[in-house]
Amino acid sequence: MSNSESDKTKKLIQTLSSDLEKGSLNIFTLFLSCLGLVFLGILVGWAASNLSGRLNTFPGWWPEPALLLVWGIFSAYLLSKLAFPEETSTWIFWAAGVFLFAWIALILSRFFTEEVPSHIHLGLCPAIIASTSIFFGAGAWFLFKNTASSRPGLSGFLFLNLLLASSNLCLKFVCSVQDPSHILISHLAFTLVWIGALYIPIRKKFSW
Secondary structure, three states, rough: OOOOHHHHHHHHHHHHHHHHHOOOHHHHHHHHHHHHHHHHHHHHHHHHHHHOOOOOOOOOOHHHHHHHHHHHHHHHHHHHHHHOOOOOOHHHHHOOOHHHHHHHHHHHHHHHHOOOOOOOOOOOOOHHHHHHHHHHHHHHHHHHHOOOOOHHHHHHHHHHHHHHHHHHHHHHHHOOOOOHHEEEEHHHHHHHHHHHHHHHHHHHHHHO
8 A cells, every 4th residue: 555545544544533533422432332231131131030030040140140241341342442443452352352262261161070961951042142132233233333443353243242241141140051061052152153153244334
């Protein structure tokens, strides 16, 4: 790319960022909105557990639900940072998936150290994750349709992390099965499949 083209691109990015900051959208309000999505997942799960009479299914906050909560909050923060095109921090590449990998490590450690039942229960958890993530994603997309991320691939990945952290938090209130084999297959594996299936179309949505 020539110097003149590089200067034009830089000027365009600065103009887009300036226009976004002058409007109603800024990093702080975007972060609070994304954070609201995480707590909406908790609220929806809690309400569903009350309506279904499953008041005692929530396993407590430590360790897995707490990890999911931090994963959602961290994804919300990073996504709000990347929503503006001047963001260039390279550490975001390393931090983006750290809590997802921590969740994988936690579930795998449980699977290999705890007793696994002879029958693996699948249940409706994959359907719940799919429906809640689509529901959350439809609403959350309105927050990002006017943003101009300079890294659509990473933004798409973080967007999916945010949705699926919220969906898995919601699921913790309604799923009564806490066997590591069930969580590994019906929760974790389907979450990874969902991220892989939606990554390319979501990435295209963040391209500008």
